[in-house]
Amino acid sequence: MSLRVENITKRFGAQEALRGVTIEAREGEFVVLLGPSGCGKSTLLRIIAGLEEPDEGTVNLRGRDITRAQPHHRDVAMVFQGYALYPHMTVAQNIGFPLRVRRRPTSEISAEVERIGARLGLSHLLRNLPKQLSGGERQRVALARAIIRRPQAFLMDEPLSNLDSRLRIDMRAELKHLQHELAVVTLYVTHDQVEAMTLASRIAILRDGLLQQYDTPSEVYRRPANLFVAGFVGSPSMNLLPGVVESGVFCRAGLSFGLTSDELRAIGARREITLGFRPEDVEFSATGNPGWTAARVWVTEDLGNETLIRLALDDVHVTLRAPAGTRADFDSLAWFRIRPEQLHWFDTHTTEAIRVSPQEH
Ligand SMILES: Nc1ncnc2c1ncn2[C@@H]1O[C@H](COP(=O)(O)OP(=O)(O)OP(=O)(O)O)[C@@H](O)[C@H]1O
Ligand SMILES: [Mg+2]
Secondary structure (H helix, E strand, O other): OOEEEEEEEEEEOOEEEEEEEEEEEOOOOEEEEEOOOOOOHHHHHHHHHOOOOOOEEEEEEOOEEOOOOOHHHOOEEEEOOOOOOOOOOOHHHHHHHHHHHOOOOHHHHHHHHHHHHHHOOOHHHOOOOHHHOOHHHHHHHHHHHHHOOOOOEEEEEOOOOOOOHHHHHHHHHHHHHHHHHHOOEEEEEEOOHHHHHHHOOEEEEEEOOEEEEEEOHHHHHHOOOEHHHHHHOOOOOOEEEEEEEEOOEEEEOOEEEEOOHHHHHHHOOOOEEEEEEOHHHEEEEOOOOOOOEEEEEEEEEEOOOEEEEEEEEOOEEEEEEEEOOOOOOOOOEEEEEEOHHHOEEEEOOOOEEEOOOOOOO
16 A cells, blocks of 8 residues: 555544545555545645644555654655745746755756656746746646655645636646656545546545545446435536335325335335436436426526536426437426436435345345
């Protein structure tokens, strides 16, 4: 194991920023910490970097317990949201700074700066000052300065959040490729879930300092552990309709659903459950189909490559993805069908997912 944080708890006064968080990452893994504002993402990175001390738990890097080690003895490089470049130093001096601190020979430093500067497309900017750079260029300087140290781990706290959306997408791809080349374990904080899905080998989803799920992007998407993860991962988010089970049928206003024997066995004695289904798992029809559910068109959003349609079903909205150019007038009657093989079920009280598995024979 390359990096392991175990049972980390951190309190700020009465506030518990992290509660017993355990995450381990293999050599070269790209782990994304995802969660709403204030859930403890930055605090966890700062604890790994040595900028905060945990109240409980340990941090282990390549077999070494670094929980109480000084930041400069940890061999981790952190890239912050604001990049924190030295304003009075040129790009070359900024990039070379970590090697100068280690008193490496000047010729070696300038060779390394040129090599890494070229790798990140900064060769023509090496003599500039940070204030003469664009946001994306500054971001690359911050990355270059982190890379030149050849650390055992990278910690990145929302490094792309200051960039416009176009640049962000380019840098996202660049970062992913670079991390693959360097093969150094990376912990990356974001609250942008597209970034999380595309960059991560595994995603750790935090809420109120508690780890909700730690798994691959596709597992987190296809098998969310609870209602929070189900609603947080995916855009537009999963439709979640609370209802009740009565005589083998899931009911809520405007919708009833016969349950299979596998589903009924998994649901057991629960009565209040929540049905979840993703917008792409709903079919739309402007004309009535037998067995489909009727609803009113609340709004349609044409995104060019697809159309998002929001239907009003009694007191809730159901969002679905339809092909580009699908027409639906405000307030008109329309029909939808949820693909029965793509349903998710949750215990409404505990919020935990109910896993349905086929009966063993
Ligand atoms: N130095 C501190 N003193 C007191 N409380 C703090 C301190 N640092 C963080 N906190 C609190 O701990 C919680 C977690 O903060 P943290 O910065 O880790 O959140 P985050 O997930 O990074 O949020 P964001 O997405 O907004 O950056 C928050 O409630 C925050 O107010
Ligand atoms: Mg933060």
